[in-house]
Amino acid sequence: MTLFDDNNEDFLFTTASEHNFVYDYDEESSGLCSRTEVRQFAQYFIPPFYMIVFLSGFVGNILVVVLFAFYKRMRNMTDVYLLNLAIADLLFLCTLPFWALDVKLGWIFGNFLCKTIKGFYKINFLSCILLLTCISIDRYIAIVKAIKARASKSKILLHSKLISLIVWVTAVLLSLPDFCYSSKDEALKSCLTVYPGNILKAAGFAMQATVGFFVPFVVMVFCYSMITWKLLQAKSFQKHRAIKMIGTVVSVFVISQLPYNSIMIVQAIDAANITITDCKTLKNVDFATQITQSIAFLHSCLNPFLYAFLGVKFRQDLLKIMKDIGCVSQRQLRRVMRPQQGSCKRSSAHSETDTTGTLSL
Numbered sequence: 001m002t003l004f005d006d007n008n009e010d011f012l013f014t015t016a017s018e019h020n021f022v023y024d025y026d027e028e029s030s031g032l033c034s035r036t037e038v039r040q041f042a043q044y045f046i047p048p049f050y051m052i053v054f055l056s057g058f059v060g061n062i063l064v065v066v067l068f069a070f071y072k073r074m075r076n077m078t079d080v081y082l083l084n085l086a087i088a089d090l091l092f093l094c095t096l097p098f099w100a101l102d103v104k105l106g107w108i109f110g111n112f113l114c115k116t117i118k119g120f121y122k123i124n125f126l127s128c129i130l131l132l133t134c135i136s137i138d139r140y141i142a143i144v145k146a147i148k149a150r151a152s153k154s155k156i157l158l159h160s161k162l163i164s165l166i167v168w169v170t171a172v173l174l175s176l177p178d179f180c181y182s183s184k185d186e187a188l189k190s191c192l193t194v195y196p197g198n199i200l201k202a203a204g205f206a207m208q209a210t211v212g213f214f215v216p217f218v219v220m221v222f223c224y225s226m227i228t229w230k231l232l233q234a235k236s237f238q239k240h241r242a243i244k245m246i247g248t249v250v251s252v253f254v255i256s257q258l259p260y261n262s263i264m265i266v267q268a269i270d271a272a273n274i275t276i277t278d279c280k281t282l283k284n285v286d287f288a289t290q291i292t293q294s295i296a297f298l299h300s301c302l303n304p305f306l307y308a309f310l311g312v313k314f315r316q317d318l319l320k321i322m323k324d325i326g327c328v329s330q331r332q333l334r335r336v337m338r339p340q341q342g343s344c345k346r347s348s349a350h351s352e353t354d355t356t357g358t359l360s361l
Contacts, residue, residue, distance in 0.1 A: 033279035038286040046290065047100040053297050054096045060304035061086040061093070063318065067308075071317040077138040077160035082308055084164045085131040089300040092124035096297070106189030114191035118182040122175035123168075126212060128300065130167045132253065133216040135307060140223035144230050174211060177204055198271050205268030213261035217254070224250055249306055256299045260292035 064086035068079070098109065098117050107114060138160075177200070182193045195201035224246045231242055266285065270276045276285065308314045 033282055035283060035286060038283055038290075041287065042103050042290055046103045046294070049294050050096040050100040050297070053294075053301055054093050057089060057093045057301040057304075060301060061089045063321070064304050064308050064314075065090070066321065067314065067317045071320055076142070077156050077163075078135055078142075080157065080160035080164055081131050081135045081138065084167070085128060085135070085303055085307065088124045088127040088131060089303055091120060092128060093300055095121040095124070102191060107184050107191040108189075109191075111184045114184045115179050115182045118191065118193060119175050119179040122178045123171045126171040126174055126208075127167055128303070129212050129216050129257075130171065131164070132303075132307075133219050134163055134167065136220045136223040140226055144226045174207060198274075202268045202271035205264045205271060209261040209264040209268065212264075213257045217257075220250060220253065245310065252299070252302055252306060256296050256302075259288075260296040263289050263292050 064082065068083045068086075095117050098113075099121075101108070109117070177195070178193055181195055182191060184190070185192050195204060228243055228246055263285070266276075267289075270285075276282055
């Protein structure tokens with residue numbers, strides 16, 4: 001958790017000579033750089049925001065898991081990735097109430113839970129991003145390399161399960177420092193990650209920015225650019241809708257993740273070279289970290305809608321759930337699903353490769 005790990009203990013900045021506290025002097029006095037307003041902002045902003053993200057994201061992702069468990073069979077790689085994405089989002093969201101309470105009350109859960117929650121936070125955050133990357137690659141293969149995709153359809157589910165396993169193992173390995181170096185600071189009453197050296201700290205920032213944004217961003221831009229080019233050459237009447245969907249997916253990813261990961265790069269450079277020493281600048285970095293990190297967390301709320309519920313099949317399954325719990329009658333269900341089923345029959349050859357699951361074709 002960047003607000004409490006990365007050596008920003010109690011919002012005090014870390015210098016090269018100190019691993020736990022930074023004794024940066026305010027330009028107006030010879031004392032410590034006061035971060036009172038930063039702490040107050042966090043206490044008012046973070047707890048309600050995190051709880052909103054937790055509740056909204058929990059409902060959406062739980063619906064995806066229920067759909068797969070009771071109404072939908074996993075037919076392709078994207079289905080497998082979507083289920084794993086929903087599970088990763090749920091586990092990630094479950095860490096947010098702990099951080100909200102940490103800001104308000106201090107860390108009251110002990111050292112073991114400090115390490116566990118820190119590790120789970122990082123594992124699931126990285127897993128979400130890596131699974132989004134896998135979805136973009138799968139859609140590239142399904143649409144741009146459609147013939148090859150159909151030829152290897154018998155191995156698709158096996159490959160997707162193996163790739164999902166690799167994603168989880170990779171996320172666990174990259175999260176080991178959080179398990180190893182996190183502990184409860186009794187004096188500050190916070191759960192902190194204190195790296196044994198600024199080089200390792202800078203490497204942690206750089207790794208998160210690289211694996212958590214820049215590599216996935218490059219892969220997504222390439223895959224969706226090729227998909228868009230392929231769709232522009234097709235005669236499908238739904239291609240413009242699919243292209244808009246691609247633009248939305250990429251835009252949301254960039255808007256939610258780029259600001260936060262840019263701050264990660266700034267912090268990595270500063271951890272290695274101690275480039276930020278001005279008190280006002282330090283406070284601005286603290287504010288920027290809190291705000292951009294919160295925006296990045298919104299992606300876990302939006303994933304079910306961007307990657308699942310915009311698909312025709314998922315919407316039909318969701319309507320079936322609503323019918324089963326009494327929210328929709330059988331007559332209303334037939335009336336709503338009839339035009340959707342008609343549009344499915346008219347869809348292009350791309351829907352044969354199950355592109356509807358992600359691009360809502």
